[in-house]
Amino acid sequence: MPANGGALSSTAPEAPLPDKEVDLGTWYDEVLKRAELIDVRYGVKGFVVYRPNAMRIVKRIYEMFEGELESGGHLPMLLPLVIPMANFRRETEHVKGFEDQVFYITEAGEKPLDEKLVVRPTSETAIYPMLSLWIHSYSDLPLRLYQSVAVYRHETKATRPLLRGREFLWIETHDAFADEVGAKSQIMDDLQVAKKVYDELGLAFLVVEREPYDKFPGAESSYAYDALLPNGNVLQIATTHYLGDHFTKAFDVTFVDRDGNRRNPRSTCFGIGISRTLAALIMTHGDKYGLVLPFGLSVHDVVIVPIPHKGIVEDVMAKARQLEDKLRAAGFNVYLDDSEDTPGDKFYHWDMLGVPARIEIGRREVEGKFVTLYRRDERTREKVKDEDLQDRLHALSKEILNNIRDRAWERLRNSISDAASRDDIERLAGEGRIIRANFCGRDECAQEIKEKTGYEVRGRRVDVEEKPDGNCAWCGRPASRVVYMAKAY
Amino acid sequence: MPANGGALSSTAPEAPLPDKEVDLGTWYDEVLKRAELIDVRYGVKGFVVYRPNAMRIVKRIYEMFEGELESGGHLPMLLPLVIPMANFRRETEHVKGFEDQVFYITEAGEKPLDEKLVVRPTSETAIYPMLSLWIHSYSDLPLRLYQSVAVYRHETKATRPLLRGREFLWIETHDAFADEVGAKSQIMDDLQVAKKVYDELGLAFLVVEREPYDKFPGAESSYAYDALLPNGNVLQIATTHYLGDHFTKAFDVTFVDRDGNRRNPRSTCFGIGISRTLAALIMTHGDKYGLVLPFGLSVHDVVIVPIPHKGIVEDVMAKARQLEDKLRAAGFNVYLDDSEDTPGDKFYHWDMLGVPARIEIGRREVEGKFVTLYRRDERTREKVKDEDLQDRLHALSKEILNNIRDRAWERLRNSISDAASRDDIERLAGEGRIIRANFCGRDECAQEIKEKTGYEVRGRRVDVEEKPDGNCAWCGRPASRVVYMAKAY
Numbered sequence: 001m002p003a004n005g006g007a008l009s010s011t012a013p014e015a016p017l018p019d020k021e022v023d024l025g026t027w028y029d030e031v032l033k034r035a036e037l038i039d040v041r042y043g044v045k046g047f048v049v050y051r052p053n054a055m056r057i058v059k060r061i062y063e064m065f066e067g068e069l070e071s072g073g074h075l076p077m078l079l080p081l082v083i084p085m086a087n088f089r090r091e092t093e094h095v096k097g098f099e100d101q102v103f104y105i106t107e108a109g110e111k112p113l114d115e116k117l118v119v120r121p122t123s124e125t126a127i128y129p130m131l132s133l134w135i136h137s138y139s140d141l142p143l144r145l146y147q148s149v150a151v152y153r154h155e156t157k158a159t160r161p162l163l164r165g166r167e168f169l170w171i172e173t174h175d176a177f178a179d180e181v182g183a184k185s186q187i188m189d190d191l192q193v194a195k196k197v198y199d200e201l202g203l204a205f206l207v208v209e210r211e212p213y214d215k216f217p218g219a220e221s222s223y224a225y226d227a228l229l230p231n232g233n234v235l236q237i238a239t240t241h242y243l244g245d246h247f248t249k250a251f252d253v254t255f256v257d258r259d260g261n262r263r264n265p266r267s268t269c270f271g272i273g274i275s276r277t278l279a280a281l282i283m284t285h286g287d288k289y290g291l292v293l294p295f296g297l298s299v300h301d302v303v304i305v306p307i308p309h310k311g312i313v314e315d316v317m318a319k320a321r322q323l324e325d326k327l328r329a330a331g332f333n334v335y336l337d338d339s340e341d342t343p344g345d346k347f348y349h350w351d352m353l354g355v356p357a358r359i360e361i362g363r364r365e366v367e368g369k370f371v372t373l374y375r376r377d378e379r380t381r382e383k384v385k386d387e388d389l390q391d392r393l394h395a396l397s398k399e400i401l402n403n404i405r406d407r408a409w410e411r412l413r414n415s416i417s418d419a420a421s422r423d424d425i426e427r428l429a430g431e432g433r434i435i436r437a438n439f440c441g442r443d444e445c446a447q448e449i450k451e452k453t454g455y456e457v458r459g460r461r462v463d464v465e466e467k468p469d470g471n472c473a474w475c476g477r478p479a480s481r482v483v484y485m486a487k488a489y
Numbered sequence: 490m491p492a493n494g495g496a497l498s499s500t501a502p503e504a505p506l507p508d509k510e511v512d513l514g515t516w517y518d519e520v521l522k523r524a525e526l527i528d529v530r531y532g533v534k535g536f537v538v539y540r541p542n543a544m545r546i547v548k549r550i551y552e553m554f555e556g557e558l559e560s561g562g563h564l565p566m567l568l569p570l571v572i573p574m575a576n577f578r579r580e581t582e583h584v585k586g587f588e589d590q591v592f593y594i595t596e597a598g599e600k601p602l603d604e605k606l607v608v609r610p611t612s613e614t615a616i617y618p619m620l621s622l623w624i625h626s627y628s629d630l631p632l633r634l635y636q637s638v639a640v641y642r643h644e645t646k647a648t649r650p651l652l653r654g655r656e657f658l659w660i661e662t663h664d665a666f667a668d669e670v671g672a673k674s675q676i677m678d679d680l681q682v683a684k685k686v687y688d689e690l691g692l693a694f695l696v697v698e699r700e701p702y703d704k705f706p707g708a709e710s711s712y713a714y715d716a717l718l719p720n721g722n723v724l725q726i727a728t729t730h731y732l733g734d735h736f737t738k739a740f741d742v743t744f745v746d747r748d749g750n751r752r753n754p755r756s757t758c759f760g761i762g763i764s765r766t767l768a769a770l771i772m773t774h775g776d777k778y779g780l781v782l783p784f785g786l787s788v789h790d791v792v793i794v795p796i797p798h799k800g801i802v803e804d805v806m807a808k809a810r811q812l813e814d815k816l817r818a819a820g821f822n823v824y825l826d827d828s829e830d831t832p833g834d835k836f837y838h839w840d841m842l843g844v845p846a847r848i849e850i851g852r853r854e855v856e857g858k859f860v861t862l863y864r865r866d867e868r869t870r871e872k873v874k875d876e877d878l879q880d881r882l883h884a885l886s887k888e889i890l891n892n893i894r895d896r897a898w899e900r901l902r903n904s905i906s907d908a909a910s911r912d913d914i915e916r917l918a919g920e921g922r923i924i925r926a927n928f929c930g931r932d933e934c935a936q937e938i939k940e941k942t943g944y945e946v947r948g949r950r951v952d953v954e955e956k957p958d959g960n961c962a963w964c965g966r967p968a969s970r971v972v973y974m975a976k977a978y
Contacts, residue, residue: 041622042615043573044606049619052564052634059565075541076548080656081570081639084532100598105608107593108643117533119594126531130538133530145541150570154597167569 014348016288024231024283028160031282035291035352038161046159046166053353057278057297058169062148064200065171065272068193074144074173079126081149082117088125091250097217098122101153103166119152124218124243124269127174128251131265138178138257141265142186146173148274162279163235163489169274176248176265178257183242183266187223190240190270191462194225198237201281202294202401203227204408206234206434206484208459213443216269220244223462226486227280228412232432234458234486237277240270285377285404291354292377292404295397300335302327302393303350307343307362315366323359323371323389330390351376356400357393377404416484419473425485429453434486438479440472449474455485503837505777513720513772517649520771524780524841527650535648535655542842546767546786547658551637553689554660554761557682563633563662568615570638571606577614580739586706587611590642592655608641613707613732613758616663617740620754627667627746630754631675635662637763651768652724652978658763665737665754667746672731672755676712679729679759680951683714687726690770691783691890692716693897695723695923695973697948702932705758709733715947715975716769717901721921723947723975726766729759774866774893780843781866781893784886787843789824791816791882794835796851804855812848812860812878819879840865845889846882866893905973908962914974918942923975927968929961938963944974 014034020027032038037054050058066076082105089095103119106112120126127145135143148171159165173190177183191207198205210222219241226234248254248264256262285292295301306320320336327334337346343360350358358374360381365371373384373392377400384392412434419425419437428435430453439445439457446457460466460481468479503523509516521527526543539547555565571594578584592608595601609615616634624632637660648654662679666672680696687694699711708730715723737743737753745751774781784790795809809825816823826835832849839847847863849870854860862873862881866889873881901923908914908926917924919942928934928946935946949955949970957968 039619039622041619042569043576043618044569044571047569047571049569050567052566055565055567058567076544077541078539078544078547078658080531080533080536080538081641082533082536082656087532102598103594104596105592106595107605109589109591109645116596129532130528130530133528152570156598167571169567 017290019288020230020283020286024229027230027286028283031286031290031352032161035354037282040161044166046155046164048161048165048167053299054278056299057281057293058274060297061197061201061274061277061281062171064197065193065274066146066148068196069144069146069171069173072144072189072193073142074146074175076147077145078147078149079120079123079130081120083120083123083126085115085118087129087251088118090125090128091218091247093246094124094218098153101155103152103154120149121151121153122269122271123147123149123151123172123174124247125251128247128253131174131176131248131267132251132253135176135253135255135265137255141176141178141255142182144173144175144186146171146270162275162282165275168276171270171272171274173268173270175268175270176253177267178255178263178265180244180266183268186268187221187240187242190268191223191225193270194238194240194272195463198225198277199405200294200401201277201297202405202408203237203277203280203284204405204412205237206412206458207461207463208484209462210239210459211441211443211446211457211483213446214457214459216241218243218246220246224459226458226484226488227284228408228415228434229280229283229489232415232434232487233489234434235276235280235489236273237280238270238272241268243267243269284408286354289348289379290352293354293356294401294404295356296333298354298356300333300350300355301397302332302334302357302359303346303355304334304336304359304361305343305346305350306336306338307360309363312363312366316361316363319366320361323361323386327390327393332393351379357396359389375400419485420470422474425449425455425473426453429455429485429487432487434484436466436482436484437473438468438470439481439483440475440477441480442472442475442477445472445474449485453485454487456488458484458486458488460484506779508777509719509772509775513718516719516775517772520775520779520841521650524843526771529650533655535644535653537650537654537656542788543767545788546770546782547763549786550686550690550763550766550770551660553686554682554763555635555637557685558633558635558660558662561633561678561682562631563635563664565636566634567636567638568609568612568619570609572609572612572615574604574607576618576740577607579614579617580707580736582735583613583707587642590644592641592643609638610640610642611758611760612636612638612640612661612663613736614740617736617742620663620665620737620756621740621742624665624742624744624754626744630665630667630744631671633662633664633675635660635759651764651771654764657765660759660761660763662757662759664757664759665742666756667744667752667754669733669755672757675757676710676729676731679757680712680714682759683727683729683761684952687714687716687766688894689783689890690766690786691894691897692726692766692769692773693894693901694726695901695947696950696952697973698951699728699948700930700932700935700946700972702935703946703948705730707732707735709735712951713948715973715977716773717897717904717923718769718772718978721904721923721976722978723923724765724769724978725762726769727759727761730757732756732758773897775843778837778868779841782843782845783890783893784845785822787845789822789839789844790886791821791823791846791848792835792839792844793823793825793848793850794832794839795825795827796832796849798852801852801855805850805852808855809850812850816879816882821882840868846885848878864889908974909959911963914938914944914962915942918944918974918976921976923973925955925971925973926962927957927959928970928972929964929966930969931961931964931966934961934963938974942974943976945977947973947975947977949973
């Protein structure tokens with residue numbers, strides 16, 4: 001624990017934040033600043049500083065995903081930041097998808113390099129030459145690897161902290177399989193990994209298969225997690241891709257199968273946006289008073305705030321210290337805020353940081369052998385008998401997660417409307433709704449919808465089977481699928 | 490767990506490695522390759538791939554250091570990879586120390602950038618502009634921050650995996666204090682953090698204060714951990730620096746003290762070489778059969794190898810499975826190797842990966858209700874009754890760590906010889922010894938020693954007080970200190 005327990009250094013309470021549903025941009029900028037999450041004043045466009053309050057959450061999100069990936073047989077590795085030009089150019093479709101966006105290292109020590117180096121925008125072209133050295137036989141497969149790194153893309157769109165940066169944090173997996181069945185089953189496993197962690201973070205999401213014209217460069221099919229932002233837009237937070245043999249062919253990765261034939265493995269990759277997951281976590285649960293977080297994500301799970309009154313200061317402090325010891329011994333991440341700030345200042349600070357549970361102890365609590373327990377998600381207080389506190393905190397931990405997750409899902413479900421016609425689509429797009437509609441599957445329709453409404457066809461759901469029961473809502477041709485349309489961040 | 494339990498993909502036992510004291514270079518290259526730690530075939534000089542067997546250890550070393558740093562009040566943060574040129578140039582001495590070595594990003598999407606960007610060689614010039622925004626008052630101090638990142642230096646010397654690369658992994662702290670006393674006390678805390686983790690890794694080290702002409706660019710004083718390599722060279726694995734107010738002045742970092750005066754904080758930084766710590770771990774403990782690791786570092790702590798004989802196969806496997814379940818339930822990182830490889834192949838593999846304990850189960854073990862327990866550090870076997878196994882493993886875990894640490898310290902102590910004269914220094918340098926000698930402290934002497942013997946004056950010990958009892962062993966002038974001289978990697 002730091003000396004100041006993660007308290008904000010500037011302690012004066014300020015006015016509440018604006019309503020995030022009304023002015024998401026200001027709300028977001030203010031919460032990043034006031035909760036000391038991200039500093040945008042670094043001075044290089046698209047690059048931000050992760051302050052401790054953000055980095056602690058980032059580390060926890062990494063741990064959660066890495067734990068799940070490793071349980072599923074993924075092994076950690078680390079590839080260099082730089083990719084030689086010759087390798088970068090070996091998969092044509094892929095390089096076309098990225099070449100406008102890559103940063104190049106061209107000099108060192110004021111002298112030009114012999115060969116300029118690509119700063120990784122993603123690592124397919126770094127890993128596949130290695131896979132060709134590592135994979136020889138069917139017994140080397142499946143091979144499941146991941147790395148937790150930052151990647152670099154020279155975004156020309158407006159950048160926004162965590163949402164769209166020129167440097168962002170992610171996990172990328174690179175997996176190879178003897179056949180398509182193994183690879184496609186991995187795609188489903190990847191989706192489960194994401195679901196498990198997003199459930200623990202209380203996030204709601206649409207899991208969709210992207211339309212063919214909207215895939216990762218070099219992929220045969222792409223599946224994505226889209227989270228809902230408070231302004232009605234959706235944000236892609238994770239994607240997994242079936243790459244077929246595009247990359248294994250381009251990079252000469254082969255294995256000898258059980259029958260002695262040399263073949264190209266099928267491969268997949270899974271990109272988990274850690275920066276974006278943090279953004280979704282902040283925006284989904286936060287309110288006018290700052291962050292709202294489940295247990296395990298905030299700087300502390302429980303903060304004790306003594307409210308000393310004349311004549312009973314020592315008893316209040318004694319009870320606070322005793323509780324702190326007891327809860328710490330019971331495994332809670334607890335902090336006794338005995339700083340000289342006023343209780344009001346403390347409430348403001350710990351609310352802003354999203355500490356899920358707060359225990360207030362004053363005269364009544366000492367005399368009555370109870371505590372006042374405040375829950376951040378609902379901003380409500382309850383009395384809890386001293387002897388029941390631990391059980392109540394354990395229960396509250398689950399209640400808060402369930403509550404914020406239920407709220408997130410309810411908002412998502414309530415944001416979806418069915419469209420049966422072009423008029424419906426245009427009207428619902430105007431209202432900022434997520435649209436569900438029968439769809440023909442043609443690129444032309446998707447393009448037209450984008451031009452006319454700004455909406456993107458995000459794809460068909462993977463987690464629920466939905467069959468079209470009419471014609472394409474846009475063009476009236478026969479529909480082959482039910483898709484979701486939304487404005488993407 | 491991966492499907493293959495971290496086994497090597499190529500299973501044929503090979504000849505033992507050369508003796509590391511005789512041919513360290515070949516031993517090291519072979520162990521990196523055979524234990525599948527590092528792949529040097531990436532194709533960009535100075536950049537290597539960390540394979541899962543290395544990355545697991547790297548992650549564990551990071552965890553150990555981060556845990557210690559956080560207990561001491563350090564908070565995690567993350568600064569961008571890139572540093573604007575203008576900031577990089579603000580501390581003159583510092584920039585001079587690095588400018589020959591920095592990589593520059595100059596292009597993106599095939600177009601030149603408006604301002605070229607420095608790829609971080611270390612992050613002082615990234616963090617200090619932020620500190621000037623974050624620090625205002627004495628109540629903001631002390632501030633202790635760290636980040637776990639890769640840094641980039643265009644080394645012109647020969648590169649070697651983990652030892653000297655153009656990309657290497659480290660932790661850097663950046664701390665600020667109201668006064669020199671606070672900062673200097675942090676230096677001692679940093680040394681304790683390193684000691685605690687290196688003790689857990691079983692490493693031996695000299696802790697020295699570097700001589701004035703051998704400091705980090707921009708530092709007032711520098712303290713380093715030097716580990717001993719099997720060829721008699723020393724390797725700097727961590728350094729902590731007192732920066733005085735050089736950086737806080739150059740970057741206008743100020744605070745208002747309790748008396749209302751505006752002052753520059755004193756600052757420190759601590760660089761922990763994670764890649765180099767891994768190299769020291771490999772080289773210090775390894776032997777002709779591969780890695781030797783304490784519990785908690787290898788892919789598994791305990792591997793069970795069944796040795797089935799005709800007629801008793803089922804009993805052997807039943808006992809092996811039962812033990813696996815029992816040990817896992819007791820919290821051991823255990824793996825039952827029931828692959829189709831021969832026991833000999835399995836022994837070779839798990840030896841190579843440094844698995845500290847191996848349990849062998851055959852006919853005798855089933856019938857006699859005991860197991861054969863093999864310890865990797867000594868390559869010896871003992872019989873352990875089934876009911877004593879858990880206790881024995883707990884004890885063995887401590888024994889192995891103590892044993893490999895004692896061996897490391899013994900080698901280090903035995904490598905040091907006292908020199909009383911120039912002849913002594915030249916002779917002992919010829920023998921590859923670490924030299925302890927009275928020293929005048931003059932740069933000229935150190936330069937001459939380097940030229941004549943290839944040895945560097947590494948500094949005076951910090952952990953032990955040593956007073957000179959004669960004149961400088963090199964020049965005969967009055968000695969002001971006792972120093973250690975060695976050939977540095």
